[in-house]
Amino acid sequence: MAEIAQGGGGHGDKKVRSKKASTRVDMTPMVDLGFLLITFFILATTLSKPSSMSVAVPDKQTDVKNQETEPLKASKVLTLFLGKDNTVWALDRIAADDDKAKTDLKKVSYGPDLRTLIFQSQAQVDREHGKDDKGLSQFVCVIKPLKSSTYKNMVDALDEMAVTKSKRYALVDALTDKEKDLLGDKAN
């Protein structure tokens, strides 16, 4: 198959015949090699570059007691407790110490359910309170991952904030006593 015809050497020949030099090179081994290397590079590289989500947390060092902070109105807040087995317990615009909190605590799952809930709550807050003086929504989402929740749950919840464009959200890990009472054994 692989023939590189060497034309030319016709000195000894009696009949001088101009031989047509065929310069066909068999490419098969070269193609083999090419694809072998391609396979290697495909397998050895990472194609999809991971993306990153930036998180900014409030400064712990500053003395909070000296700062005057306005308490949040419960009617503007959606609290999400991230529990075990991929469930979320949501308190929609109601404080944990409210009498109705126990019956109002909703169980939602990640994905469309959670998204719908956030959108609903957002729309409701916007209707009741309107925009603030900077023209932003007054809706606040508090994410409280419980001990049994996983890292994925937290990332999902934060991602949901990006999807629903909720600008004001907080990641809080401590539960208040009222919340502990409310959640009971779900808090573990």
Add this chain to the structure above:
Amino acid sequence: MPALKPKRNYPMMDMTAMCDVAFLLLTFFILTAQFKSQDAATIETPSSISAIKVPDKDIMIISIGKDGKVYFGVDNPATRVAMLENISQTEGVQFTDKQKKIFSLQANFGVPIRGLSQWLQVGATTPDKLKEINQPGIPTDSTAQNELAKWIYQARRANSGLRIAIKGDNVAKFPVFKDVMGSLQAQNINKFNLITGTEAPPQGWKAD
């Protein structure tokens, strides 16, 4: 009369075009290649719609494995050595040049400072065995023994421009992440990145 020889006719195919394609693809893959680094543990990250890419250089990655073990890694080998020397000074642990060399080759590690010398010695004598050793993870829990905080501090001393990224596994529990976050916050690091996979945003969603 010579015996009638059937004329063999090999089907010849022109491979030139195929060869061209193969090498074109090869060139593409070589140029876009980013080699997988040898990590101490495989971590499956959750995905998010975030479109920010993880920076290539000047980055420290704190990984949380699925069993809650914490691993630490810096991208640049020179920074790794400088960081190790800083730790060696403050903790009073000595390392040989060979051990430092081995350390500079590790993308990340999860060994407590006390066991580090022994672990690196394995790498110095029998390099193949190093991968097989089960790494216990870096202690993060109590404040006195928070070695992760020490590593972060020394890494930033070695290279002050380091960005911080946390790479957690899907099933890692939240309290481990909280400890890691606590170590960062204790040093006034309040902004960091979470490394996630990429996921398509829902239809009609636009970034603003």
